[in-house]
Amino acid sequence: MTARRTIPAPRPREEAAVPDQTTPNPFEGFPQPAQAVPLRVVVADDNPVVRAGLTALLSGRADITVVAEAADGRAAWEAAQQHRPDVVLLDVRMPGVDGLSALPYLVRIAPVMMLTYSSESEIVQEALRLGAGGYLVHGEFTAGQLVTAVRDVKEGRAHFTPTAAGALVARLRRDQPPADAIAHDHAFPTSQETGPPAKTLSHLQPSVGQSSSGWTGGRPAAVDRSRFQLSAREAEIMDLIASGMTNQRIAATCFISEKTVKNHINRIFAKLHSTSRSEAAAKWLGTAPGSSRGLG
Known part of the structure; x- marks a missing residue:
């Protein structure tokens, strides 16, 4: 007689362990990574093509967004009042209220970066006197440099393209006293004493701020x-x-x-x-x- 085969009874299914609701979360209390808030920019330029190009360039960055565009200084001020941007990019020559006229009012709201074709030394100096945080001349910077400048101006770090930097140097030179006055106030020892001879370099060079070529800020003076x-x-x-x-x-x-x-x-x-x-x-x-x- 064949032995009868016994099939083992199925094991009872084990229920998944339920975590103890009283167990504290080990990550509770740790700071969660903050979501980066995009830097908000207002673009002011009377040329719609330039505005569109700048907006497309800046808005393509994850940390920058253009919140408004403006065609003149008054519209820029109104946009800044409404949107409270982090940075304003401002042209100089615009119809109605130009950039320099609007600048003193805009800097009370946000840092302003001049972004313009106007490269005259006097305009650069006036913009900086009125509170501009930087000065970029079209044709003298790359797209990457513009983006870096926008980010830096928000943090108070100024940016200047070569023409604007030249205007600053010209201004500093003009503000210096004549070289012969400097030499008089800081007289070197005579030739009998140790040190340079009495006839110093200041006597061999033209006065600070004067140029034999007559150029100022990279352009003819008149x-x-x-x-x-x-x-x-x-x-x-x-x-x-x-x-x-x-x-x-x-x-x-x-x-x-x-x-x-x-x-x-x-x-x-x-x-x-x-x-x-x-x-x-x-x-x-x-x-x-x-x-x-x-x-x-």
Whole structure:
């Protein structure tokens, strides 16, 4: 007889252990990582293409957002009042209320970075006197440098492109007393004593703040450009031509097509009575023969 096979009874299913609700959470009380708050920016420029380009560039960063755009100084102030941004990017030449007129009111709300084509030494110095936290001239910075400058200005770290930095150096030199006065106040020992001879370097160099070439802040000291009757845009493009930029770079800097750049250049050459970029640049910078007397 075959032995009867016994099937073992199934084991009772074990229920999952329920954690003791009284057990404290080991991570309770530890600070949770804070969500980064985007840096809020207002962009003020009368050129809608420039505004759109800046907005697209800055808003593409995870830690920056453009909260408003403005076409003049009054609109910039109203936007700053409403949105309370962390930084304002401000153009100089705008219709209605220009950037310099709005600047003293804007700096009471947020740090202001000048972002403009205006590179005149006097304008740079006036903007800084009125409280600007930095000064960037179009065509002298990369997209990455702009983003870094915006972040730094929020923290109180100033940024300047080469032209603006040159204007600061020129201002500092003008504010210094003449070199012969410095030498008198800090007289070296005579030649009989130890130390440099009585005739110091200050006697061999021109006074601080004076330039034998007559240039101030990278440009001739007295160039009357109003006689050329260039529009604001033409003047901006002529500045870029004089800096050595190609049509392609000018187009990228100004957010316009190369064809539009060529059209502007044709009008500029006609107004400056020039047939080449070098001739136009020489007249624009005041280095052409007879440029101080007329169109030549």
